[in-house]
Amino acid sequence: MHRSPLLATLTAIALAALCSGQQTGLGISPTVIAGAEISIPAPGTGEATFYLASAAHVAKRKLSLGQPIRLSGQDLSIAGRYVAILCAGSCRSQAFFVTPAAPASLSFVVHPSRAWIGREGAISGVALPFDKFHNLVQDPVNVDFSIVAGGSKLYSASAPSRRGIAWFRAASGSKAGAAQLTASAGTVSARRALQLVASDPCRLQIRATPAPKGVAVETEPIHDCSGNAIPDGTIVTFTANGADGISTVDAPVKHGVARALLASSGNVVITAASGVVMGNELRMSVKP
Amino acid sequence: MRLWISLLLLGVTAALIVAGLGQPGVLWGQNRESRDAVDAAGAGAPQAAIASLLRNVQRHDWDGAYAQVAGSSNVDQASFIRDLSGTHGALRTFSGLTGWDLNPLRATDSDAEVRATMHWATPVGALDDARDLKVVREGNAWKVVWPQPHFPDPPPQVIPLTFMRWDLVTGGSGDEWGNRNVDGPRVRIVSMNAVSYEGGSVVIGEAINEDSIPAFVNVNATLVGPDGQVLGNESSFDKVLHVLLPKQVTPYRIDFPEVELAKIKSVQMDVKTSLIGAAADPVIEVSNQAIGDDGAGAKALQGQLLNQSGQVVNIPHIIATFYDDGGRVIWVADGYIDRALLPQSPEPFRVRVPERIANNARNYRVVVNQYSLGGS
Numbered sequence: 001m002h003r004s005p006l007l008a009t010l011t012a013i014a015l016a017a018l019c020s021g022q023q024t025g026l027g028i029s030p031t032v033i034a035g036a037e038i039s040i041p042a043p044g045t046g047e048a049t050f051y052l053a054s055a056a057h058v059a060k061r062k063l064s065l066g067q068p069i070r071l072s073g074q075d076l077s078i079a080g081r082y083v084a085i086l087c088a089g090s091c092r093s094q095a096f097f098v099t100p101a102a103p104a105s106l107s108f109v110v111h112p113s114r115a116w117i118g119r120e121g122a123i124s125g126v127a128l129p130f131d132k133f134h135n136l137v138q139d140p141v142n143v144d145f146s147i148v149a150g151g152s153k154l155y156s157a158s159a160p161s162r163r164g165i166a167w168f169r170a171a172s173g174s175k176a177g178a179a180q181l182t183a184s185a186g187t188v189s190a191r192r193a194l195q196l197v198a199s200d201p202c203r204l205q206i207r208a209t210p211a212p213k214g215v216a217v218e219t220e221p222i223h224d225c226s227g228n229a230i231p232d233g234t235i236v237t238f239t240a241n242g243a244d245g246i247s248t249v250d251a252p253v254k255h256g257v258a259r260a261l262l263a264s265s266g267n268v269v270i271t272a273a274s275g276v277v278m279g280n281e282l283r284m285s286v287k288p
Numbered sequence: 289m290r291l292w293i294s295l296l297l298l299g300v301t302a303a304l305i306v307a308g309l310g311q312p313g314v315l316w317g318q319n320r321e322s323r324d325a326v327d328a329a330g331a332g333a334p335q336a337a338i339a340s341l342l343r344n345v346q347r348h349d350w351d352g353a354y355a356q357v358a359g360s361s362n363v364d365q366a367s368f369i370r371d372l373s374g375t376h377g378a379l380r381t382f383s384g385l386t387g388w389d390l391n392p393l394r395a396t397d398s399d400a401e402v403r404a405t406m407h408w409a410t411p412v413g414a415l416d417d418a419r420d421l422k423v424v425r426e427g428n429a430w431k432v433v434w435p436q437p438h439f440p441d442p443p444p445q446v447i448p449l450t451f452m453r454w455d456l457v458t459g460g461s462g463d464e465w466g467n468r469n470v471d472g473p474r475v476r477i478v479s480m481n482a483v484s485y486e487g488g489s490v491v492i493g494e495a496i497n498e499d500s501i502p503a504f505v506n507v508n509a510t511l512v513g514p515d516g517q518v519l520g521n522e523s524s525f526d527k528v529l530h531v532l533l534p535k536q537v538t539p540y541r542i543d544f545p546e547v548e549l550a551k552i553k554s555v556q557m558d559v560k561t562s563l564i565g566a567a568a569d570p571v572i573e574v575s576n577q578a579i580g581d582d583g584a585g586a587k588a589l590q591g592q593l594l595n596q597s598g599q600v601v602n603i604p605h606i607i608a609t610f611y612d613d614g615g616r617v618i619w620v621a622d623g624y625i626d627r628a629l630l631p632q633s634p635e636p637f638r639v640r641v642p643e644r645i646a647n648n649a650r651n652y653r654v655v656v657n658q659y660s661l662g663g664s
Binding site: 111112113114195197198200231232233234235236237239244245246247248249250251252254260261262263264274275276 | 452454470471478496498499500501502533534535536537568569571572573574575576577578591594596652653654655
């Protein structure tokens with residue numbers, strides 16, 4: 001099809017506007033699936049001009065009457081309302097709709113990318129089916145959602161799309177680790193991953209031993225209340241309060257345990273905290 | 289004609305330079321108070337010897353400065369220069385001496401003791417370095433006994449580290465929509481308090497990284513007046529731990545020197561966070577923390593830092609939080625150390641605290657911001 005310059009575009013739009021009220025008809029089906037080829041009968045003899053206008057597409061073609069007008073799948077790839085106009089002396093027109101084809105891909109948005117375990121409604125996902133021309137499929141489509149974490153299925157449900165959107169909301173379970181999320185509609189599917197992370201420490205227990213230059217203090221392996229190890233890198237603040245003042249160290253958890261060396265002597269009180277969670281309190285006498 | 293104008297301008301410029309040289313206090317940044325003290329004491333006074341030394345330091349004339357050092361000082365020129373010009377990319381290496389105050393502590397015919405407060409201009413603002421210097425008469429001249437500096441000298445060693453590091457992989461523009469988005473870190477302000485300070489107001493408090501990844505943090509405050517008008521909007525700038533590791537708590541302080549506390553109806557807080565690659569090391573121990581006298585009649589929180597890792601921290605920055613009986617944050621103070629923090633080598637620090645805070649503080653907590661050349 002000939003891509004017309006600005007003048008042809010303006011003409012087509014003006015004609016479309018003029019003819020939009022007339023339903024004289026060109027024999028086109030009122031709905032056409034995106035990408036389908038159609039043939040429009042053009043009886044008669046002589047030269048004619050054919051216009052095809054939609055919100056995203058305007059085209060003009062010179063043709064001879066007596067041969068059907070063929071519109072390719074590319075001409076009708078964008079879903080929406082079209083107006084076809086055939087002018088040969090007088091103009092005839094018809095409006096029709098191009099509807100999306102079958103889903104060819106799913107856009108799958110998952111939130112959050114990290115979810116704390118043991119929380120209701122912590123994970124949500126939205127799937128939007130698109131056809132191969134990237135038209136949003138607005139007809140109801142059944143989308144199957146699933147979350148797999150640690151080799152077992154954490155969540156599974158099917159939801160029909162409404163106006164092109166299907167969604168789910170799920171609890172985050174009790175096991176920390178990576179989770180695979182899948183949305184599928186027929187033969188198409190999309191996958192996403194998120195991290196299920198341990199919650200706040202459930203119990204912060206410390207122990208201390210004398211060291212050459214003070215006190216070596218370390219936590220017991222730190223877990224949340226579901227038994228998951230706290231992520232490495234989590235900061236534990238150790239504090240020793242003694243006669244020579246306060247000593248503090250912000251130490252990261254490594255392999256589940258945080259360790260620090262506190263240069264204190266005499267009678268000291270040692271405490272630990274991680275975020276808003278406080279640990280036990282140790283009282284000991286340290287030789288200088 | 290042009291030649292005459294050029295010669296005239298040259299002459300005027302030369303005259304101004306000569307006039308400036310005749311006013312050493314002005315040219316060298318020495319303040320009026322100390323200049324008067326020097327003038328009053330005469331050219332041979334102990335203060336004049338120190339002032340002469342410091343003038344040479346200001347000009348980076350190290351030979352001239354070292355010539356003012358007494359032979360009994362037991363300090364070699366290299367150590368003297370390192371003491372004053374800094375090492376290991378410390379803040380002092382980026383600083384310039386802008387002035388000094390000299391206060392005589394005692395004096396006899398043969399020796400004297402003077403408190404020299406050196407004012408340094410640094411990239412992070414003005415820093416003062418006070419030293420009690422002994423001055424002795426050697427023949428007809430007064431010389432400064434420069435105390436032997438003690439530089440940390442960690443023994444050669446290998447410090448094995450299994451440190452945590454978070455690297456950030458960002459998606460490209462061609463990524464599928466919704467595929468590569470990683471949520472920003474979750475940081476929450478856990479306390480906020482607005483206090484009056486020197487006619488203005490200061491917003492202080494603490495924020496916590498509740499997430500499992502590091503966060504780059506900035507805290508902003510907007511002061512709102514009784515009629516809903518905005519009285520001020522400011523950020524915490526450097527008075528916050530910008531890189532906040534998981535579950536780490538940072539104090540923050542936002543100054544509004546122009547806004548009286550009584551005019552504020554409400555404070556709107558806003559914490560901005562973004563993902564950042566970070567390392568959990570170096571671990572810095574803050575030991576022997578205690579509030580005491582800073583030697584100049586003011587209160588200060590003092591202690592020492594120990595870099596427990598093997599990496600040099602070029603510019604350590606102390607942020608101290610002070611709590612009252614109920615655990616409420618009543619003050620946040622900060623200060624830079626102009627010496628680098630070498631591995632396994634203790635370094636003292638001092639942060640000034642208002643008298644009222646020192647009397648009311650029941651607990652305090654110090655965190656250390658660390659800037660390393662080539663790192664964060």
